[in-house]
Amino acid sequence: MSGALLLSSSPKSMATWRRELLALAPDLDLRLYPETGAAEDIVAALTWNHPPEDLFRYPNLKVLISMGAGVDHLFRPPGPPPGVAIVRLVDRLLTSAMSEYVLLAVLRHHRQAEIYRAQQRTRIWHELPPPDTERTRIGIMGLGVLGTDAARKLATLGFQVAGWSRRPKSVEGVESFVGREGLTPFLARTDILVCLLPLTSETRGILNRDTFARLPKGAYVINVARGGHLVEDDLLDALDSGHLSGATLDVFETEPLPGEHPFWGHPKIILTPHIASATVPRSCAPQVIENLRRLAAGEPLLNTVDPVAGY
Ligand code: NDP
Ligand code: OXD
Numbered sequence: 001m002s003g004a005l006l007l008s009s010s011p012k013s014m015a016t017w018r019r020e021l022l023a024l025a026p027d028l029d030l031r032l033y034p035e036t037g038a039a040e041d042i043v044a045a046l047t048w049n050h051p052p053e054d055l056f057r058y059p060n061l062k063v064l065i066s067m068g069a070g071v072d073h074l075f076r077p078p079g080p081p082p083g084v085a086i087v088r089l090v091d092r093l094l095t096s097a098m099s100e101y102v103l104l105a106v107l108r109h110h111r112q113a114e115i116y117r118a119q120q121r122t123r124i125w126h127e128l129p130p131p132d133t134e135r136t137r138i139g140i141m142g143l144g145v146l147g148t149d150a151a152r153k154l155a156t157l158g159f160q161v162a163g164w165s166r167r168p169k170s171v172e173g174v175e176s177f178v179g180r181e182g183l184t185p186f187l188a189r190t191d192i193l194v195c196l197l198p199l200t201s202e203t204r205g206i207l208n209r210d211t212f213a214r215l216p217k218g219a220y221v222i223n224v225a226r227g228g229h230l231v232e233d234d235l236l237d238a239l240d241s242g243h244l245s246g247a248t249l250d251v252f253e254t255e256p257l258p259g260e261h262p263f264w265g266h267p268k269i270i271l272t273p274h275i276a277s278a279t280v281p282r283s284c285a286p287q288v289i290e291n292l293r294r295l296a297a298g299e300p301l302l303n304t305v306d307p308v309a310g311y
Contacts, residue, residue, distance in 0.1 A: 001028070001296045003043030003060060008033035008050040009067055013281075017046065017067075020285035025292075044292060052076045055084075063087060063295055065288060068279050069094055069146065071305050072199040072226060086305040087291055089284045095149045098224065098277035102150040102194055105222045105248040105270070106159075109192065110136060114246075114270070133158045139190030141206070142197035142225065143169045143176070144311075146277070150194065162186060187214040192222065198311030199226035209234040218245045224276040227252035232263070239268045250276040 005021075007014050007030055014032050021028055031037050033050065042058040048067035052074070055061065064080055066073070066088040074080050108114065110131050119126055136159050140147045143163030148171055155161040155173035162175035164186045169176040177186035187193070193215060197203045207223060208231040215221075221244060223230050232253065238244040246268040252261075255274055263269050291301050305311060 001043065001292045004029035004031050004037065004041040005292065006031050006033060006036060006042045006045040006047070006058070008045065009048040013048070013067070017281045017285070020281040021288065024285055024289045028289075028292075044295060046288060047074070049073050052080070053078060056081050063291065063301065065089075065291065066305075069277075070198060070226065071311060072228070074305075075200075075310050080307065085301055086307060087301050087303045088305055089279060089287065090145050090303045091280070091284050091287070093280045093283045094277050095146055098146045098196070099150045099153050101224060101250065101276040102196075102222065103153060103157075105224075106138060106154060106192055106194070108270070109220045109246060109248070134160070136160065136191050137162070137189050138192045138194065139164065139177075139186055140194045140196055142195065143171065143174070144196070144198075147194075147196040148174075150196065160189075162189065183211075184214055187211060188216070190215055190219060192220045195221075195223045195225045195229050197225050197229060199228045200310035204228050205231050207231065207235065209237065212238040212244055215244070217243055219243075220245050221247040222249075223247070224250045227255065236262060236266070239266065244268075246270070248272075250274055 005028060007017055018030055018032065021030065031042065036042060039057045040060055043060050044063045044065065045055065045061060046065040046067055061081060061084050063085045064074055069089055071086060071088050074086060080086055112128050115128060138154050138159045138161045140151050140163045143151060143165040147163055151161050151163050151171060151174045161173065162177055163169060164177045164182060166179060168178050195207055197206065207221065207229050212234060235247060239247065248270045249263065250272045251274050257263060263271055287302055294301050
């Protein structure tokens with residue numbers, strides 16, 4: 001590639017990416033933010049939560065590569081520079097780790113793990129009614145790369161699985177619901193709701209009071225997508241009223257979650273610090289190098305993002 005790749009994330013993550021990229025392409029001209037050198041040299045940028053306005057400084061920037069599956073960080077105001085291609089990571093390990101997390105959250109709720117754990121603490125030997133897998137309906141919002149893998153794996157376990165997406169899907173063992181008109185029937189048949197949508201202007205705040213009200217009483221919510229999907233007060237109200245039975249949350253509007261936030265101590269919320277599926281640079285570096293090669297050769301890029309749809 002003629003030109004340099006700008007790398008921008010935490011110092012630790014940049015060091016790992018640097019090692020993995022140079023192992024594959026020792027001649028790669030890498031610039032670690034903020035040590036960018038001449039702005040004209042930068043033709044590609046591999047970033048995570050980079051200050052968006054800074055990207056307008058590089059007159060020869062041709063492609064922006066998200067350091068994760070999500071690209072919402074690239075669309076924060078003022079948005080990406082016009083005319084710059086956007087690509088993201090699609091990776092076997094990223095996908096399987098997300099499915100592991102979703103299966104764990106589903107099964108922990110389904111198999112009443114928290115209740116048995118509490119019983120153990122107080123030395124109570126008490127059998128709860130056994131869960132009925134065949135009659136438990138899981139609904140996955142977002143049947144893309146990650147949602148489809150989780151849906152398939154949950155279907156294999158014997159759950160009734162459905163997905164909701166913008167366009168119809170054909171995934172074996174998974175019922176497809178589509179668009180705004182498909183949302184109400186999708187929610188009405190969902191006992192465990194998993195959010196795996198990208199954060200866009202259409203999906204921001206989608207986990208709200210109205211959505212929760214359309215779920216059956218006792219439904220459970222798992223948000224592994226973005227904090228911006230969830231209206232936090234609406235979740236607290238739905239949990240406190242008993243309409244929802246609980247929630248597992250990996251992502252939050254403000255990260256790290258502030259120490260005084262009510263989610264921390266809520267008895268019906270299980271939370272983790274945005275770890276559902278972390279990018280593994282070793283696994284993702286080859287596709288970055290391949291996209292740089294394609295960029296230089298004028299070939300179509302892999303894993304492109306539609307700048308209008310925002311994902
Ligand atoms: P994809 O782009 O592959 O899939 C997105 C899915 O959402 C598609 O099925 C798409 O529909 C659907 N969708 C988008 N907009 C709408 C809408 N308005 N209405 C209905 N459906 C919609 O994304 P991934 O599966 O790769 O990733 C999903 C998200 O997961 C990421 O954007 C990121 O935010 C989050 N994530 C979280 C991680 C974590 O550690 N917590 C790790 C990695 C990702 P269609 O197929 O019809 O286009
Ligand atoms: C991602 C993430 O989008 O880690 O990849 O959240």
